[in-house]
Amino acid sequence: MIAFARREPGLLALGGVIGILTGLLAFAxxxxxxxxQDLAFGAEASTLRTVLVPALGALVVGLLVAYWVPETAxxxxxxxMRTIALRGSRFRKRVPAGMLVASGxxxxxxxxxxxxxxxxxxxxxxGSLVGAAFGVDEDRMxxxxxxxxxxxxxxxxxxxxxxxxxxxxxxxxxLSARSLQVVVLAAVAGSVTARELVGxxxxxxxxxxxxxxxxxxxxxxxxxGILAALVGMAFLHGxxxxxxxxxxxxxxxxxxxxxxxxxxxxIALAVPExxxxxxxxxxxxxxxxxxxxxIDGATAGGGWEPVRILLTLMVAKFGATMLSVTSGxxxxxxxxxxxxxxxxxxxxxxxxxxxxPSASLEPGAYALVGMAAVFAAAARAPLTAILIVFELTGxxxxxxxxxxxxxxxxxxxxxxxxxxxxxxPLKRQGIVVDEPEEIDVMQSVTVGEVMTSDPPSVGVxxxxxxxxxxxAETRHHGFAVVDDRGGLVGVVTISDLPDPPVEGEDPRTAVxxxxxxxxTVSPTTxxxxxxxxxxxxxxxxxxxxxxxxxxSLVGMLRRADIIEAYRQAVNQGLGRQHRKERSAMRELSxxxxxxxxxxxxxxxxxMALRDLQLPEGTTITSVRREGRLIVPRGDTILYSGDEVVAxxxxxxxxxxxxxxxxx
Numbered sequence: 001m002i003a004f005a006r007r008e009p010g011l012l013a014l015g016g017v018i019g020i021l022t023g024l025l026a027f028a029x030x031x032x033x034x035x036x037q038d039l040a041f042g043a044e045a046s047t048l049r050t051v052l053v054p055a056l057g058a059l060v061v062g063l064l065v066a067y068w069v070p071e072t073a074x075x076x077x078x079x080x081m082r083t084i085a086l087r088g089s090r091f092r093k094r095v096p097a098g099m100l101v102a103s104g105x106x107x108x109x110x111x112x113x114x115x116x117x118x119x120x121x122x123x124x125x126x127g128s129l130v131g132a133a134f135g136v137d138e139d140r141m142x143x144x145x146x147x148x149x150x151x152x153x154x155x156x157x158x159x160x161x162x163x164x165x166x167x168x169x170x171x172x173x174x175l176s177a178r179s180l181q182v183v184v185l186a187a188v189a190g191s192v193t194a195r196e197l198v199g200x201x202x203x204x205x206x207x208x209x210x211x212x213x214x215x216x217x218x219x220x221x222x223x224x225g226i227l228a229a230l231v232g233m234a235f236l237h238g239x240x241x242x243x244x245x246x247x248x249x250x251x252x253x254x255x256x257x258x259x260x261x262x263x264x265x266x267i268a269l270a271v272p273e274x275x276x277x278x279x280x281x282x283x284x285x286x287x288x289x290x291x292x293x294x295i296d297g298a299t300a301g302g303g304w305e306p307v308r309i310l311l312t313l314m315v316a317k318f319g320a321t322m323l324s325v326t327s328g329x330x331x332x333x334x335x336x337x338x339x340x341x342x343x344x345x346x347x348x349x350x351x352x353x354x355x356x357p358s359a360s361l362e363p364g365a366y367a368l369v370g371m372a373a374v375f376a377a378a379a380r381a382p383l384t385a386i387l388i389v390f391e392l393t394g395x396x397x398x399x400x401x402x403x404x405x406x407x408x409x410x411x412x413x414x415x416x417x418x419x420x421x422x423x424x425p426l427k428r429q430g431i432v433v434d435e436p437e438e439i440d441v442m443q444s445v446t447v448g449e450v451m452t453s454d455p456p457s458v459g460v461x462x463x464x465x466x467x468x469x470x471x472a473e474t475r476h477h478g479f480a481v482v483d484d485r486g487g488l489v490g491v492v493t494i495s496d497l498p499d500p501p502v503e504g505e506d507p508r509t510a511v512x513x514x515x516x517x518x519x520t521v522s523p524t525t526x527x528x529x530x531x532x533x534x535x536x537x538x539x540x541x542x543x544x545x546x547x548x549x550x551x552s553l554v555g556m557l558r559r560a561d562i563i564e565a566y567r568q569a570v571n572q573g574l575g576r577q578h579r580k581e582r583s584a585m586r587e588l589s590x591x592x593x594x595x596x597x598x599x600x601x602x603x604x605x606x607m608a609l610r611d612l613q614l615p616e617g618t619t620i621t622s623v624r625r626e627g628r629l630i631v632p633r634g635d636t637i638l639y640s641g642d643e644v645v646a647x648x649x650x651x652x653x654x655x656x657x658x659x660x661x662x663x
Contacts, residue, residue: 018189021130023193033115033276040108041110057108058262061329062328071099074330075330076099077149081423081426103118111261111264113321115156124149127144131144142172160184225409226409232409240424273285277335278290297364299363307350311347313339349366372385372389376413378421431536446525447526450557454555458482460481460509467479489514489516521543544556598641612638
């Protein structure tokens with residue numbers, strides 16, 4: 001299976017499988033949400049039910065998040081990025097099922113958020129599990145996780161091109177031919193699977209054809225772009241402030257999630273449209289499709305009343321989403337950005353129509369453009385935003401306004417803050433998610449080449465007194481904690497020991513004080529990624545586990561090993577550069593590069609270069625010794641085993657062979 005996954009056709013086949021599985025997962029989530037809605041809200045609306053259902057649902061989700069699937073808290077897109085950066089793109093097996101239950105309950109009971117981010121999480125986890133089953137390396141695993149994320153967006157919006165760009169802009173961070181093929185196939189497979197099971201209108205669809213009929217409309221779209229940047233910044237800073245507030249609250253974590261749900265219920269008493277995703281609300285709440293209503297331009301009322309209603313919807317949805325996402329509910333903020341964007345754009349459209357009645361403006365067109373602009377500003381993914389909204393309408397008439405407003409919103413938001421809502425939390429934790437634009441020298445060295453192959457370790461049953469003695473005896477600062485079969489249990493450092501020591505006999509063992517489930521790397525992981533994980537977690541060592549027999553410990557990567565990796569990378573880089581320059585000169589008329597090895601007992605062994613009787617017109621260009629590149633000088637002494645490169649003509653080659661005894 002490993003050989004199959006390493007071939008391009010095999011990787012493409014896995015992408016198709018991941019797309020189909022993610023499409024099935026999206027269909028299952030939609031069914032769970034509907035079932036939870038029917039059970040939670042019933043057929044009659046009441047004040048008590050509107051308040052209590054979101055709170056009780058959030059309490060259930062809080063239990064799931066605290067004790068089963070913490071990965072689902074806050075949606076999932078940031079968690080996908082964190083897993084790629086810190087855990088080699090490897091998710092736990094329970095994540096897809098956990099997402100299905102937690103997000104289904106959260107959205108079915110009125111948690112304010114979207115199902116798209118949870119499906120991205122589920123799709124990424126599916127990609128990881130499929131990759132693990134076929135033993136792919138970390139680079140291919142990253143591609144498969146991105147493919148699952150693309151399939152999640154494609155299945156959620158019936159927008160495979162948008163899903164592809166989402167994976168490129170947010171998950172991968174850069175484009176490569178191999179990744180693109182797999183991502184495209186997965187996005188298409190996910191979209192087709194979900195569409196066949198759910199129907200063509202998976203989320204929402206404009207029932208009106210729009211276009212740019214008057215150049216003056218661009219002024220309104222420019223205003224949307226600027227205002228959308230402000231709304232995007234509100235999402236960014238609102239999530240930061242909300243997370244800080246809920247993290248400071250004392251008490252049981254599930255109760256904090258329930259408190260956020262209670263806040264959503266109270267807002268829903270005045271604005272029931274904030275419940276759930278803003279799509280397919282329970283029929284007891286009147287307008288069950290608020291986003292569809294906005295993009296159709298059908299907001300009730302005359303005069304300035306639609307403007308007031310839409311701005312109220314935007315503020316209420318923003319507040320409810322902040323309560324849900326930052327308290328740790330299993331909902332995402334992707335669809336709320338589209339909701340708020342539609343409300344913002346629709347309000348601008350209605351206001352412009354009142355102020356310039358002769359232009360015959362369409363508020364629904366402004367709502368669609370607002371959706372793309374707010375998402376682009378919040379996520380810093382303008383191409384994804386443009387393509388998702390375009391695929392929803394299928395109308396070229398709005399392409400120019402979409403590009404104009406989304407590009408302007410992203411530009412303004414970039415001037416205000418460098419990060420989006422998905423990368424900012426990771427940056428605050430010191431986690432690097434971007435791929436290097438240029439080739440990092442540490443990309444050429446893998447962990448397996450420099451790791452300590454026989455790392456110091458201790459058993460799980462070693463008592464603390466013996467462990468303290470082991471630290472003093474070896475002067476090591478950390479040990480891997482392993483079980484009887486050599487499986488990694490955790491890492492214990494000298495700072496984990498109680499200081500001062502407990503008086504008398506301390507019955508605790510290494511497993512009681514070690515850090516459980518530490519960050520790990522595999523032997524095939526490039527050192528530059530391992531270095532990013534060490535920096536993000538502020539640790540001085542990373543256990544190396546074999547992905548085929550995980551959690552079997554095969555080595556330890558330490559700071560000293562990083563230094564060795566850098567030395568190897570520099571030498572390899574110099575060698576590659578030297579060979580590149582050498583090959584570029586091979587076609588010079590009359591001269592050739594000759595590669596020779598100094599044989600034992602040859603005339604050249606033990607002699608300085610200045611003393612060698614080299615043929616006329618011959619120049620020694622480099623000497624490579626034990627993998628290290630040496631710039632040749634007159635006093636450089638050659639030793640047996642040295643690899644020498646010389647520039648010589650045809651006649652000189654025979655003399656060099658004799659001098660170095662070249663075979």
